[in-house]
Amino acid sequence: MHPVIEWKNDKVIMIDQRALPLEEKFIEHSHYTEVAKSIKDMVIRGAPAIGVASAMGIALGILNAGENYENEFDNIIETITSTRPTAVNLFWAAERMKKVFAEHKHDSQLLKEKMVREAVTIDREDVEINKRIGANGQALLKSGQRVLTHCNAGALATAGYGTALGVIRAAVAEGKKIEVVADETRPYLQGARLTVWELQQDNIPVKLITDNMAGHLMSKGLIDAVVVGADRIANNGDAANKIGTYSVAILADYHKIPFYVAAPVSTIDFSISSGEEISIEERDKEEVTNFMNQRTARPETEVYNPAFDVTPHRLIKTIITEKKVLYPDFKKEIASLKE
Numbered sequence: 491m492h493p494v495i496e497w498k499n500d501k502v503i504m505i506d507q508r509a510l511p512l513e514e515k516f517i518e519h520s521h522y523t524e525v526a527k528s529i530k531d532m533v534i535r536g537a538p539a540i541g542v543a544s545a546m547g548i549a550l551g552i553l554n555a556g557e558n559y560e561n562e563f564d565n566i567i568e569t570i571t572s573t574r575p576t577a578v579n580l581f582w583a584a585e586r587m588k589k590v591f592a593e594h595k596h597d598s599q600l601l602k603e604k605m606v607r608e609a610v611t612i613d614r615e616d617v618e619i620n621k622r623i624g625a626n627g628q629a630l631l632k633s634g635q636r637v638l639t640h641c642n643a644g645a646l647a648t649a650g651y652g653t654a655l656g657v658i659r660a661a662v663a664e665g666k667k668i669e670v671v672a673d674e675t676r677p678y679l680q681g682a683r684l685t686v687w688e689l690q691q692d693n694i695p696v697k698l699i700t701d702n703m704a705g706h707l708m709s710k711g712l713i714d715a716v717v718v719g720a721d722r723i724a725n726n727g728d729a730a731n732k733i734g735t736y737s738v739a740i741l742a743d744y745h746k747i748p749f750y751v752a753a754p755v756s757t758i759d760f761s762i763s764s765g766e767e768i769s770i771e772e773r774d775k776e777e778v779t780n781f782m783n784q785r786t787a788r789p790e791t792e793v794y795n796p797a798f799d800v801t802p803h804r805l806i807k808t809i810i811t812e813k814k815v816l817y818p819d820f821k822k823e824i825a826s827l828k829e
């Protein structure tokens with residue numbers, strides 16, 4: 491698969507995820523405002539991937555800022571970090587870039603090199619982190635299992651390999667026979683458009699369902715485990731992820747099916763004690779009143795369109811990170827990651 495995001499000749503190239511799976515198009519970004527727009531418009535999405543985009547956008551901003559770069563920096567940070575509120579990786583990557591800026595801001599040439607290097611490092615590290623998440627998490631899956639996933643927490647949502655799909659990829663690489671059941675993930679269809687597409691590329695068996703079918707499949711014994719990604723995890727283990735994840739977690743709990751969250755440590759927001767503090771993005775009403783640009787409700791219809799929900803920690807069996815697999819008590823386990 492072509493990289494989801496790439497730094498090339500002082501430009502940022504992204505695969506346009508809005509066009510998948512029908513078309514593989516790439517968008518070239520020469521200015522940080524273009525990167526910000528692409529994050530906001532979902533050209534790139536998925537918590538770790540927008541972390542990389544955040545870093546590359548900030549590096550691009552400094553590269554093109556001219557002599558006034560010190561004054562421009564706050565603007566660049568504000569523009570990039572005001573794109574999407576929920577995935578903490580966006581802010582985490584900006585913090586890393588801020589540190590490099592503070593260290594080298596007095597030498598403009600060196601600063602440019604260091605900012606680009608940091609952004610490219612964040613990108614490379616992410617692939618390695620995902621492989622470690624995969625290696626840690628695959629042990630939880632057994633050959634012959636059917637694994638439900640929600641949204642896309644795959645290669646397309648990261649710098650490569652994926653978190654939840656990384657766990658599945660690693661299990662398959664171990665020779666285990668896994669069938670993935672992909673929730674379509676209304677309203678934005680990340681499951682149908684992206685998860686199915688990328689698993690098909692790797693020849694991993696996948697069946698697509700609409701979101702309202704999960705309970706039925708579980709009741710018939712057709713789902714053995716659930717693995718999802720996360721956009722922000724609180725200190726107590728509460729995990730924000732794509733809207734609909736919470737419903738899947740409740741269904742899994744009722745049917746006594748293990749519910750796993752796979753995410754890098756950078757998705758843990760150590761500054762918040764519970765999921766209540768997570769800001770949930772509200773998106774355009776047209777995502778609900780339309781389906782694939784086709785109107786399905788009258789345009790004046792009022793809607794709710796929260797893009798994420800929070801799964802309470804007590805519904806989560808383990809949180810799979812690159813450092814280790816965390817078991818309840820998550821509060822203690824998460825605190826131990828800081829040591």
Ligand code: MRU
Pocket residue numbers: 535536537538577640641642643644647648652653654680718719720721731732733797
């Ligand atoms: O709105 P999106 O597509 O950015 O939402 C993505 C998700 O909810 C993913 O599950 C999450 O970011 C984890 S990606 C490894």
